[in-house]
Amino acid sequence: MTHPTTPAGDGADATIPERNPEPTATAPAETAAPTLRPDDVVARVLARAGTALDEGDTRWTDDDGDQLDREERAALRRVGGLSTELEDVTEVEYRSLRLERVVLAGVWSSGTVEDAELSLRELAALAETAGSEVLDGLLQRRQNPDPGTYFGSGKAAELADVVRATGADTVVVDADLSPSQRRGLEDIVKVKVIDRTALILDIFAQHAKSKEGKAQVELAQLEYLLPRLRGWGESMSRQAGGRVAGGEGIGSRGPGETKIELDRRRIRTRMAKLRREIAHMRPARETRRASRRRHQVPAVAIVGYTNAGKSSLLNRLTGAGVLVENALFATLDPTVRRARTPDGRTYTLADTVGFVRSLPTQLVEAFRSTLEEVAEADVLLHVVDVSHPDPEGQIAAVRTVLGEIEGVDDIVEVVVLNKADVADPETVARLRRREPRSVVVSAHTGEGLEELQRVVAEHLPRPHEVVDVVVPYDRGDLVHRVHSEGEVDDEQHTADGTVLRARVGADLAAELRAVSVA
Template identity: 80%
Template structure:
């Protein structure tokens, strides 16, 4: 059993090194959800969603013992007192970063992290993920700590999960199930809820299991007609019924999500038609994307020191320092080993990224591994059709609490990055100027007189174009300006001859 006071591990002792990593993770446990009222700024607004989010916190003391093994493997998670388990094959530092992130995920889901085990081995054990000796040690740890759940830092095959549950005698879930549970808690919009449910069902389908008569195979061919002793069973089995119902529900959800997509596409087309450039804020979860959006737009988007606080995209308008209007879109955060089901389910939401003119890639400079965050986000962006062609502006956030040496190290690799703090406002002026310089500029020159009755067009020129000269005459407003082609056509149609 590990303790926070474990002595420093020597490089030659992998067991002591693993214990030391777990001890450091546990020493930081409980800090993921420490967002007190003074930890956000006036720019974040009233944060009214916090009351709803707080109301969803899990109630302590609920049992999660295995009392129903006849239904599906993915039962609703009621995570309370958990023990973490992970593997590493190379760097102990990478293992510590990953295990610390798993602890933060568990706390975001409403759990209390009690302890953990970490094993060094080149590949997961095909039977129990951990080796038999470490699995037995984990069982002792679970019993001694009074934990009711084990969370494995990796993806478990159904057979591995069942075998490990048989050893530790409590509920076992993997990293994917944990992330799906957090998404289920945080989804608010109809589209977000449908996307999360679809991802959960994708995860559930290969993990159905049953026992006894419900597992009887359905006979087929001539045997089903009564030819053959022992071939007659109850017909379509319970597990087959479950699979059929799940597939039917998944098909219905896909249709619903597809039906919601045109509305989002219409809004994007409207912005395009009016020549409004778009900026998508992307980045690792909890990197400060929502705080930055609030600073730049006053949107009042929910800000919380927790992973995956934002699931539903928020689009807000703001202006560049020279007066041009553009939109900022806050998107769902990414994470290491983001479940494939979620990437697929949220593809319609991620279309906002592919349709933007600039990616504002926000990085938590105070994180132990900012380079790893950058690589993860860029990897997910590459999976989005059309997103790889969009220019990126890297933003190092939280520099007010970051190690200056780490910031300098990242800047040597990413010399064009902007250094800011969304909490204090440092660096935001430079960021706004860099965004303005990166956005596409209107290029069609118009020189005409707009009647005063079409003041709406003049207003749009102010918002979306660049005015070189404006004079109020007896006939109307004389404009020399650069605008997008669509607006130029409307201006020429309305202009006085």
């Protein structure tokens, strides 16, 4: 299949040849880089399409539990026969997002060819995670996106040809489109066009399970939808304004509230209600965190790029059995479990939502309450997929989002280089030099977990109050708290009670001294 040549005025390339995932063996190595074209990048991405889904993946361990959520999650995959082809393009914003057969599209305006390929490959993984089938792709080398259609007119027409030839019903653009760009591109390709933000929001809507998670996702979706509502002339009018019903006649009539105005008002009302609901859920989280602080329980939060292996690490360290899936944004609702250091101290370990490049602002704002768990932590375990082609880029993307959370700058960050069993040793060594406070692990094999636990124990806050007390035998609860919250230097059992010499928090120290019989 040969696509039409795009006019040079659009900043496009030469004719795109037949898609060929295998490189030509006779091409000289020294000329490969200068002659590399965007369609070569697309061909490599399509050759690896399908990597977002984990059908047949056996990289689970006994620590991952029964994985009962996987059957429910699998039900969200693509279903044949569903189509989003537009019969009336004016109604696109009022239709639910159902992906099935998609074509990827992007603009390569800066950076290297590796950057462009990684971005498009991540878009393919996002589309497959949402339940779609990636059919084809198009990448334009252009200095600046077109303000009207994002692509130039020629490249947009070529994209329409690709859509017709493949039978796709959705175009996914690797960027955040303005409302006018999306409308302009839809008018040309005649199928639904969604951007990167809408795709991520749809994945979040599929995977959210808790009441708070669903409310946060819906709020983010409505914030995204509000400026993108569109009407179509006077046909959207809903009522006559003025006092026509009272017979006032000429001069008193008006278009009244149009359908689009009515929809906007309803969306704003719903958004206000969701914000109130999320605010009402906040005291429960604060109560739980206050209880942990009162009992001097240190907190560790797991953060990182999506699909870096955060949930697998949580399962390894605590046996939580949370969902593990080789897909982007498999975890949305935070999970908090208790864990113990090698010397017996108790701390909490929280698994949080993964980050991604250019994370939609709506999601950062909507999930700010969930990210408070990160701000309350004493140690951050920044999990990095060291087998990824660009781990440094993932680290930078995560730290950009963390920088938007107040109070995170003062928290100790330990970089966990995960998936070391399948990573390039040179990449691991390079990141070890770049990140002095790092630990190499494999959540799949268990490699390096003992060292990780030792490093966590070193950076957890230690109780500072020294007590030397005799606790009566009827107050065994206090002895238990000393073992779980403090550090016991010496323990003896006498006729009067349990003799303890330990370091504990100030509140527990006061309780121990109050009951001591010495």
